[in-house]
Amino acid sequence: MLLVLLAIFAWFWILPRLASTGKTPSGQTRGILTQVAFQSRQFHARYGYWPIGLTNFSAAGNPDHLIFLYPSATNDGWNHPLVYFPFDPTVGYGRVVSLGRDGKFGGLEFDKDIEQRFTTNE
Secondary structure (H helix, E strand, O other): OHHHHHHHHHHHHHHHHHHHOOOOHHHHHHHHHHHHHHHHHHHHHHHOOOOOOHHHHOHHHOOOOOOOOOHHHHEOOOOOEOEEEEEEOOOOEEEEEEOOOOOOOOOOHHHOOEEEEEOOOO
């Protein structure tokens, strides 16, 4: 009985906190997505237009040859490439997506996609 209670405690209290600290692949991914969204806004502030893909964040991908993101920041915590959707004025945001542990669209639990949106207001 005590073992069951400890397992329930770990599932609902400890695991979510580990995810938020970046010590799990999903936690690392959330941090990376936040960084990409932030750098998207920085890129827009500097050049007056939005990046159209992750290549714009490398030195070869922008007019001033600045490094907005290192190559390791274009993969999620499971080492899958991120999917970048440029800012779309018709919906008012752009987004960057991790396809989760399985690297495929959709899924449940750890295979679920993780998305971070970015706008001009953040």
